[in-house]
Amino acid sequence: MEFRFTEEQRMIRDTAQAFLAEISSSQAIRSAMATEQGYEDKIWQRICDEMYWQAVHIPEEYGGMGLGYVELVAMLEQMGRYLLCSPFFSTLCLAANALMIAGTAEQKRHYLSQICDGSLTATLAYTSINGQWGAGAIQGTVETQGNNYVLNGTYRYVPDGHTAELLIVAARKEGSTGEKGISLFAIPADTPGVSRTWLPTMDQTRKQAEIVLENVILSAEHLMGEQSNAWPQLRKVIQLATIATAAEQTGGSQQVLDLTVAYTKERVQFGRPIASFQAVKHQAADMMLRTEVARSAVYYAACVAEESINGGPLAGELAEAASVAKSYCSDGYFNNASDAIQLHGGVGFTWEYDVHLYFKRAKSSELFLGNAAYHRELVAKMLLD
Amino acid sequence: MDFNDSKEEAAFRETCRAWLNDNAKRKASPDEVFGRGMSAAELMQAAREWQGRKAQAGFGAITWPEKFGGRGGSPIQEVIYRQEEGKYKVPVGAFNVSLGMVIPSLFVHANSSEAKQHVNDALHGKELWCQLLSEPNAGSDLGMIRTKAERCTDGRDGWIINGQKVWTTLAQFADCGLVLTRTDPDVPKFAGMTTFYVDMNAEGVEICPIRQANGEEEFNEVFFTDVFVPDIQRVGDVGAGWKVTLTGLMNERLSIGGVIPPELWRTTIKHMQECDLGDGKTALDDGVMRQQLSDLYLNAQGLWLLQCRGLTALGQGREPGAELSVAKIVGARTLQDFSYFAMDLKGTGGILTADDLGDSWRLVEQLWMGAAGMRIAGGTDEIVKNNVGERVLGLPPEPRTDKGKTYKELLSGS
Numbered sequence: 001m002e003f004r005f006t007e008e009q010r011m012i013r014d015t016a017q018a019f020l021a022e023i024s025s026s027q028a029i030r031s032a033m034a035t036e037q038g039y040e041d042k043i044w045q046r047i048c049d050e051m052y053w054q055a056v057h058i059p060e061e062y063g064g065m066g067l068g069y070v071e072l073v074a075m076l077e078q079m080g081r082y083l084l085c086s087p088f089f090s091t092l093c094l095a096a097n098a099l100m101i102a103g104t105a106e107q108k109r110h111y112l113s114q115i116c117d118g119s120l121t122a123t124l125a126y127t128s129i130n131g132q133w134g135a136g137a138i139q140g141t142v143e144t145q146g147n148n149y150v151l152n153g154t155y156r157y158v159p160d161g162h163t164a165e166l167l168i169v170a171a172r173k174e175g176s177t178g179e180k181g182i183s184l185f186a187i188p189a190d191t192p193g194v195s196r197t198w199l200p201t202m203d204q205t206r207k208q209a210e211i212v213l214e215n216v217i218l219s220a221e222h223l224m225g226e227q228s229n230a231w232p233q234l235r236k237v238i239q240l241a242t243i244a245t246a247a248e249q250t251g252g253s254q255q256v257l258d259l260t261v262a263y264t265k266e267r268v269q270f271g272r273p274i275a276s277f278q279a280v281k282h283q284a285a286d287m288m289l290r291t292e293v294a295r296s297a298v299y300y301a302a303c304v305a306e307e308s309i310n311g312g313p314l315a316g317e318l319a320e321a322a323s324v325a326k327s328y329c330s331d332g333y334f335n336n337a338s339d340a341i342q343l344h345g346g347v348g349f350t351w352e353y354d355v356h357l358y359f360k361r362a363k364s365s366e367l368f369l370g371n372a373a374y375h376r377e378l379v380a381k382m383l384l385d
Numbered sequence: 386m387d388f389n390d391s392k393e394e395a396a397f398r399e400t401c402r403a404w405l406n407d408n409a410k411r412k413a414s415p416d417e418v419f420g421r422g423m424s425a426a427e428l429m430q431a432a433r434e435w436q437g438r439k440a441q442a443g444f445g446a447i448t449w450p451e452k453f454g455g456r457g458g459s460p461i462q463e464v465i466y467r468q469e470e471g472k473y474k475v476p477v478g479a480f481n482v483s484l485g486m487v488i489p490s491l492f493v494h495a496n497s498s499e500a501k502q503h504v505n506d507a508l509h510g511k512e513l514w515c516q517l518l519s520e521p522n523a524g525s526d527l528g529m530i531r532t533k534a535e536r537c538t539d540g541r542d543g544w545i546i547n548g549q550k551v552w553t554t555l556a557q558f559a560d561c562g563l564v565l566t567r568t569d570p571d572v573p574k575f576a577g578m579t580t581f582y583v584d585m586n587a588e589g590v591e592i593c594p595i596r597q598a599n600g601e602e603e604f605n606e607v608f609f610t611d612v613f614v615p616d617i618q619r620v621g622d623v624g625a626g627w628k629v630t631l632t633g634l635m636n637e638r639l640s641i642g643g644v645i646p647p648e649l650w651r652t653t654i655k656h657m658q659e660c661d662l663g664d665g666k667t668a669l670d671d672g673v674m675r676q677q678l679s680d681l682y683l684n685a686q687g688l689w690l691l692q693c694r695g696l697t698a699l700g701q702g703r704e705p706g707a708e709l710s711v712a713k714i715v716g717a718r719t720l721q722d723f724s725y726f727a728m729d730l731k732g733t734g735g736i737l738t739a740d741d742l743g744d745s746w747r748l749v750e751q752l753w754m755g756a757a758g759m760r761i762a763g764g765t766d767e768i769v770k771n772n773v774g775e776r777v778l779g780l781p782p783e784p785r786t787d788k789g790k791t792y793k794e795l796l797s798g799s
Contacts (some may be wrong), residue, residue: 131733138664155735200740202750208736269526271787271795278783279767341598341757345765346524346552349598351760356598356754363728364736371729373673 003299005074007015012071017058019051024082026354028206032085033357036198036243037163038207039085043143046288047086048118054088058096062108063116069309073247080248081255083205083357087121090160093242093244095122098168100309102184102225102233111166111186122166125155125211126234133238133370135179135231140213142171142183149223151193151216157368161209163198165189168224169213170234177185178318179231184224189341191216205366212265212306236308239322242302242369246322249329249365256333256340256358261345283339290332294325301325321381323375328334330375332367337362390465397462401469409473416652416748421476425602428679429513429558432479436510445508446484453492453501455507460699464692482554483507483514486633487563491582494621494629503561503582515559515585517550517607518630524552525768526787527565528574528627529795532609534566534581544581545617546589549608552762556592556605559585563633564609565626570793577792578626581614588612599754649723650682652748653730660730668730677726684719688712710769710777717766721756724749 005013023043032039049055057072058064072092079088091113099122114120128139140153151171161167167189173181187194193216199208224335225233261284264275274280301321308318337359341348348355366372390398410521420428439445442455447463449455456462464649470477487509491500506512523529532548546566556562562583569577583590589612590790594602621629660668666673727749728735731742760766774780787795 090523125731130661133733140686157736199736200738201736202738202754203736268522269524269529270785272797277767279770338757342766345761346519349761351596351598351600353598359598359754367733367736373729 003342005070009071009074010066013078015076016051016075017070017081018085020078023047024079024084029083029085029354029357033204036157036207038160039087044086045118047088054091054118056092058092058100058112058116059074060111064112069243069305070299070302072297073243076244076247077251077254077298079363080251083252083354083361085205085269087123087160087164089206089244089248090123090164091115091121094124094242095164095166095168096158097240098124098184098224098234098237099186101237102230103186104221104224106221107186107224118168121159121160121164122168123158123164123275124168124170124237125158126162126170126238127155127157129154129156131157133374135182135235136177138172138182139175140169140171142185143174145217147220149183149185149215149218151187151218151222153213155211155213156199156208158209158211159368160207161211162198162207163209167194167211170230171213173228176228179235180233181228182231183227184230184234185218185222186224187213187216187218187222191218193217201364203360205361206364211284236318238369239318242303242307242322242326242375243298243305245365245369246294246298246301246325246329249333249362250298252292252358252361252365253287253294253333253336254330256336257284257291259355259358260284260287260295260340260343263347267345280343283343285338290328290336294329294332297321297325297328320379323382325376326370326376327372327379330362330372333362334359334366394461394465397458398465401444401466401653405469407475408438408442409470412472412474414745415472415648416745417474418747418751419476421744421747426558428476429479430556430798431475431512433513434616435475436480436508438541443509445489449484449489449508450492453504461696464696479555479558480510480513482516483512483559487514487516490580490620490629493632494580494625495582495619497617498580499617500620506560512560513555513558514560514582515553515556515691516633517553517556517583518563519552520549521551525765527615527630528568529792530578531796532564532566534568534579534614536712537613541613541615541718542617543613544613544619546581546609546612548793549606551595551651553592553605553608554603555609556585556607557594561585563620564608565649566790567628567674568623568626570796571791572624572794573790574787575627576624578630579623580600580620581603582618582620582627583612583614585607586690587614595727597758599751599758608721622695649685649719650678651728653678653681653723656727660732674730677722681719681723681726684715688719689717710764710773714760714763714766714769717756717759720752720759724752728753 006149023046028043052065053075054063056075057067057069060066096112096115099108111120115122127133127137130137130139140151140155140329141289142149142151151169153171165188167187169185169187171185197210199210201208264280267271267274304314304317304321307314340355341359344353344355347353436547443456444466446455447458447466451457485506488504491504503512507514520530520532522531523556523678532546532550534546537543537545546564550564562585564580564581564583566579567577569578588608590691591608593606595604595606596602597604657668657674662668662671695709695712734742739750777781
């Protein structure tokens with residue numbers, strides 16, 4: 001049995017942690033979140049130039065580092081821990097995955113190489129105002145017009161949708177329902193008919209947007225995957241993104257525990273550190289338990305994700321692993337963040353202390369791509385079929 | 386047992402209703418919140434005006450003795466008034482600390498004509514008072530406050546205060562504040578404190594707002610640098626500061642009637658109706674969610690019953706005891722559950738703020754973050770549970786390392 005990071009993976013994790021501790025300080029997070037863009041160009045530049053993270057799991061033939069999903073998850077955990085405000089998640093965990101799984105050879109060559117050299121940010125848009133996360137979320141429509149496609153629709157809750165330069169968009173053939181009739185398109189954000197609006201989210205560390213497509217005309221080379229049959233691929237992209245989110249949640253879950261331990265050891269009341277009181281100890285122990293279970297689930301899911309991309313016996317478990325991880329990590333992160341506020345006492349309720357930033361990110365990432373109840377239902381369906 | 390208004394209570398309720406009908410606008414829905422679009426300063430001004438009108442009509446401070454401008458009424462009358470007022474779109478809460486906790490200490494412990502003038506001004510909304518208790522090193526452990534008051538040695542009949550207070554609600558608008566200070570470090574911590582009232586505009590008083598996790602700035606840090614306070618502004622004897630503070634904290638119980646906005650469960654049903662589960666079903670058709678609705682209703686009912694028991698005790702001149710402490714925990718948790726459930730029902734849209742979702746979402750948004758604060762402020766859940774365990778249940782206290790020592794000894798120890 002060998003269920004742990006290799007030495008190389010540990011190094012990647014540790015390097016990521018050290019770098020993020022430097023560039024994603026509390027001050028950096030607060031500066032970035034106060035802008036509508038949601039990230040500082042200079043910092044994203046540094047990430048691309050110094051760490052080359054924008055190319056982490058993209059194959060070498062496109063200029064990528066060709067690392068695996070486990071390495072990606074190791075990095076994402078640290079990014080969640082430091083609430084990194086950057087287009088990394090949307091570009092790599094949504095769009096790049098979509099390109100790698102559904103893109104044509106030309107699209108992969110063209111767009112992945114630009115992502116790798118740091119000159120292109122991208123995201124994925126599929127859910128409508130209904131805020132669902134399965135195939136039913138897709139309400140935007142596509143019709144053919146000669147050799148072109150015409151898209152119409154409103155998409156919501158799109159991470160970095162207002163700043164991404166490339167939009168991977170799902171639309172369904174008029175009249176189709178459920179998993180049928182879905183197509184994927186690669187749309188440059190400046191295509192006529194595309195308008196994007198920033199949405200006011202209570203978690204300011206991850207920006208979301210509404211995207212409206214009004215008679216957007218696309219030539220054939222923008223189609224990704226098989227026309228009207230892209231759901232199987234899109235579903236896989238969603239599952240991979242779900243695991244990526246769970247990895248960030250695990251990092252955040254750990255961070256609020258660490259902040260709480262540090263605070264309760266320092267805070268003295270009634271002549272001793274409040275950490276010495278049993279009620280406080282028990283809560284901290286519960287927080288650790290939740291984090292460790294969540295971490296176990298997401299590391300396993302990372303292994304499954306890796307094999308689902310590059311082949312292996314675990315590949316068939318992707319759906320289940322994603323839902324299990326998202327359930328544990330969503331509840332664990334939110335409960336931990338909530339307990340962290342409580343254990344910080346008065347300062348936990350101030351803007352100045354970082355705990356509320358994690359509390360809000362815990363909730364927004366819980367809601368993104370389906371909360372614990374949604375995923376538990378998916379697992380139940382898998383079990384009962 | 387009788388939960389109906391007694392004849393006298395019903396008559397009083399009618400009086401309140403009649404006056405409110407003539408003097409205020411009714412809320413369009415139970416979760417309407419007064420003050421949308423108003424700045425904090427405008428809200429404060431509106432609160433002062435409303436307080437003034439209430440005071441003129443005899444509703445300004447119902448339980449105060451008549452000689453101080455109250456009606457000499459019972460706690461249940463105060464609760465009845467607040468229940469009725471809750472149906473109207475008026476600014477509530479700004480004067481709760483002034484009139485509910487701080488000023489009553491004045492009329493029990495301070496007798497000067499100046500003090501009497503302050504009492505009258507506060508009642509009529511002309512003066513807002515704040516309470517200066519907690520400090521960075523003294524939150525739950527309030528006994529460890531360091532802000533000190535030293536007798537003047539230059540011939541003036543007064544004291545010089547130096548130190549820092551934190552979490553002072555509405556200090557930025559307060560005219561006066563009641564401050565707890567250390568006057569004798571050579572006795573056990575609770576014995577060496579004295580209370581004064583200060584002019585918040587006095588030289589040496591500096592107020593700095595603290596931004597809260599919900600983005601608002603209700604609380605403040607208040608710094609005292611060589612602030613002169615005449616002895617006539619001392620409230621109670623030297624060394625009686627803790628006793629004076631307890632008088633104020635006792636009066637906090639009058640707020641037990643108004644913790645939960647009425648009929649939150651109706652709002653929840655509305656949210657459930659709007660939650661589309663597909664196939665023509667809404668959350669109202671989902672068994673798990675119906676259970677959550679029931680839970681919310683049960684908790685709100687349970688809380689109301691706890692409050693009734695507490696009020697009964699108060700009305701009969703007894704201490705409410707356990708019911709009151711536990712009510713705080715249940716109240717905060719119920720509000721948290723309501724807002725968390727509303728968030729779940731909204732689904733992904735819950736990521737957004739009321740700026741996108743509309744005004745009717747504002748209550749949920751406020752409670753979602755604010756409920757976390759409720760479990761901490763005014764006695765954390767953990768301290769309340771300690772007290773319930775040790776004082777109500779009589780469980781052996783945890784070993785205390787801070788008993789039987791002077792304040793000075795404790796300071797060097799920690």
